[in-house]
Amino acid sequence: MAHNQEPLSKTPIIKFKGQDFNYLWNLCLSRGLLFEDEAFPAEISSIGLEMLKGKDLSNLRWKRPKDLSRGKSEPHFILEGVSRFDIKQGCAGDCWFLTALGSLTQSKKHLQKILRNQSFSQQYAGIFRFWFWQCGQWVEVVVDDRLPVLNNEYLFVHPCSNNQEFWPCLLEKAYAKFRGSYLHLHYGYLPDALVDLTGGVVTTMDLHSSSSDLVMMVKTAAQEESLMTCATPVSPTGIATRMENGLVSQHAYTVTGAETIQSRTGWEDLIRLWNPWGNTEWRGRWGDGSPEWQETRDPRKSQLYKNKEDGEFWMPCRDFQDNFFCLYVCNQYPVSLDHGNTSLGTWSEMMFKSRVIPGGTTDDYDIGGPQSDTQYIFSVPEITEGNNVTVSFNIMPQTLKANDGKFPLNFHVFKVDSQFQHFQERLPPTFFSQFRNADKGIVTRSKYNLTKCFTLSPGTYVVVVSAYKEAVEFLLRIFLKMPNTDRNPGSNFNLKALKASLPENASQQSIFYRYAQQGLNMDATGLQNLLNQELLRGIPGDGFSLDEARSIVALMDLQVNGQLDPEEFSRLWSRLLCCQRVYLNTQGNSAVFLSSDLWKAIKSTDFLAGISVSGDLLDLMALRYSDSTGRVSFPSLVCFLIRLEAMAKAFQHLSKDGQGLYLTKMEWMNLVMYS
Known part of the structure; x- marks a missing residue:
């Protein structure tokens, strides 16, 4: 049988750059000093010079919230709960991260792990910490609370005008440190942010080819506390552009709800979205102030409709499908979107942390098979409805070159027939044939994550992984959908x-x-x-x-x-x-x-x-x-x-x-x- 490494066991929290929050916090308190982070200094290097082109850097300052709030109310880490409306995007093109964060605010079980219990009043020392997920482990990132200000204006995420709530600003700073600089947040991939914030797995729904009930799918995913985000296609100019209909091209949005609303002529399926810009919304049918909202007699109008400049709006499902190219759904386990079935079902998970070096490629199976690939065995016990296997890779960022736009790994899934099941170490080159390739599936690919969903018949399979150019450290997760015998309604929608x-x-x-x-x-x-x-x-x-x-x-x-x-x-x-x-x-x-x-x-x-x-x-x-x-x-x-x-x-x-x-x-x- 093929070589199969031991599954990854639970590991302790990793201290990013070796910084221990409790030690640094106590040190500052004992000395009566406010923390200054040497690992992410208050300098241009932490921002990235390209982000500051054309700006007068002589007026660039790094200020703490207590200094910025003079003459105003005292700063708060969280004020009256956490909401997506606390977030307002700055000059960084990190809408891909902020929309994932906006969705996270609707999932309290995930959010508390990220934010921790922190305050500007109780034993304040100018130091804060946040958790992000990376390759099967939670990483604690420590930051000071000095924020970059240019001409007395926040450069990046800033508090809304009606409060002094700083958790979004500090969380963005911690994520910039986690990724290397604010510049590294300037354009990115939605699946990467979703995984970093939850440790979950992302399922992609193609809005143009799906025939499922979109409203029902969104409602069900929301009930399971899934994170949902989407994006508009790239514009001809290649930059984010505000269009006549109020949407922004090449821009990420959070999906916050779905309803079927009574209109003047019948029933209309609507999707609710949120734009992290905060003041740019859909201007078409069912948008804020539209005739449709004025005419509807739906008794839920007062609950659903808020005509505010807060970036959130409703739009018809048909317009949503016409203007957005896909929907990303993230949960701890795969969400089955095939045939409209959104049940999480019962999943088992296998995790392997490993390193693969270049030298062979799984595209070689027609001429003798891969020689330096890593192989992982799994079994499908019996058939279940829809996609029943999900293979997900998460890459250690440190192993990637900054400008390498191609995902560094390649993999194939092969079915192992009975004549080869006696091999204990590695499958021989004679095994690898296009006739055993089971690679038909739906792919979600970003810079650091690759997920592929399969519908496989019962049997034994092998995942064969290879690297293109450089050695790569990665986490492999194999999710197997199991026959559901649990009668708990939370694990199966329709027993x-x-x-x-x-x-x-x-x-x-x-x-x-x-x-x-x-x-x-x-x-x-x-x-x-x-x-x-x-x-x-x-x-x-x-x-x-x-x-x-x-x-x-x-x-x-x-x-x-x-x-x-x-x-x-x-x-x-x-x-x-x-x-x-x-x-x-x-x-x-x-x-x-x-x-x-x-x-x-x-x-x-x-x-x-x-x-x-x-x-x-x-x-x-x-x-x-x-x-x-x-x-x-x-x-x-x-x-x-x-x-x-x-x-x-x-x-x-x-x-x-x-x-x-x-x-x-x-x-x-x-x-x-x-x-």
């Missing part, structure tokens, strides 16, 4: 799945009598068995509960005898067919129905025509019928829609003026307790 089609017409009668008691009427137990066996497929026990079946019987039971006769069942069956269509159409291909889509479900349900609900009631129904992650199961949706119809009709029947109703105590108790 008990709705069948794609239901029996109709003549089969309805036969189904009723199959589950009816003595061939006459159907009680709640019979209905529960029918619903789970005829409508659903999947793991037993995750379908309609007996209590849900009892509730449905009570809602449809016109005879008030605790059972359904053939006529009552016929009415129920037509509603089940309608609920099936609504559920499948609303969730698209993602196999996820979110509580925020209950409004859309109401509008799409034929038997609820003319029935409307308030936004406040929708919020209550979301609490009542969704789980802790905001997902709504098919049984819950059925109970919600059928109950909504029954209660609306009960009001119409009992109300004498259509405005209210008067009930005796017995009438009230019968209504609320039985149904």
Whole structure:
């Protein structure tokens, strides 16, 4: 079998440039001095001379926030929580980093690891620290709080005008030190920033070729606290240019939300984006101040629409797909975007830290095979839906030349058939053949990261890695999607799945009598068995509960005898067919129905025509019928829609003026307790 190094074990936090925060902090406090970072000095070299071309450097100063805040309020590290609106880009072209950071602010579990607990008031010594991820390890970067100021204006990220909040400025400075200088932040790759801030893996969605439900995909990824960013194509001039529609070419944006909104003529799918410039927004349909927002009667308008110059705006999905070329989604494990399925599923992870030297290349497999490549074995136990293997490389920056634009590694994945599985060290040159190459997959490539997703059949495989020119240190991670037996809804969106089609017409009668008691009427137990066996497929026990079946019987039971006769069942069956269509159409291909889509479900349900609900009631129904992650199961949706119809009709029947109703105590108790 091929050589397979031991997986990487957990390692301690790395001190960047050997600087220990606690030692330096205590030293400054004991001496009554403010920290001055010799490893990233307050000099032009830390900025990069190219960033300062055409500027009067005689007025360049490095100042601390306490000096910059004189005459204003005291500086704060964090004031009233962390938000993307705390960030405002300066003259560096680091939108690729700031948009990743803006997305990070929506994921508290990731953000706290980066920022740590720091302050300008408690034992302040002018020293701060931040964590970044690199090749399987967290690296602690220490900086002083001297910021470059030119003509009393911040050169780079600066606090917004309404606060004195400095965490974004100091975090950007730490990242500049981590990368070498502010100049090294001037243009970069979104996947690199996403990985550095989370240690996650990036999945790329091609907006031009994808047919998935974009709104549902974004909502689901957001619920999993995934980071999401996107970028506009390069302009003809090769520089970022503000276009007539308000977007900026060759520019990165954060994806902050998605909704289906009620418009004057129907329903519109919208994506919400944030621009780190802070004052340049989309001017087209559904942008801030647009007629669409003025005309909509969607009850969620006050929650979703904020007409502010804060860089955040809504735009139609179709315009989003026309103006952006891809969407990057980052999570601790791969997010399956194929066929619209955004479930994280259950993944296992193998990690290997290694070094490869040039001398062979995996492109040589037709003429004898690679000789100096590194080989890693993994096995796919059984087939799972969609992409089931992700291979991800992370490169140590110190091993790359500054101007080398090509990713320094090459790799191939080969399937190992039975006749070669007895090899213990290395597969021989005779093994490598184009017929064993399994390299078809979706690639995400940046300066420091390369990720490729595969759909592989069960069997044994080998990853063969080679270097082009220079020796390269790297981290290899192999993610394997496993058959999911965990019934925790947080790890699988749809364990008990709705069948794609239901029996109709003549089969309805036969189904009723199959589950009816003595061939006459159907009680709640019979209905529960029918619903789970005829409508659903999947793991037993995750379908309609007996209590849900009892509730449905009570809602449809016109005879008030605790059972359904053939006529009552016929009415129920037509509603089940309608609920099936609504559920499948609303969730698209993602196999996820979110509580925020209950409004859309109401509008799409034929038997609820003319029935409307308030936004406040929708919020209550979301609490009542969704789980802790905001997902709504098919049984819950059925109970919600059928109950909504029954209660609306009960009001119409009992109300004498259509405005209210008067009930005796017995009438009230019968209504609320039985149904």
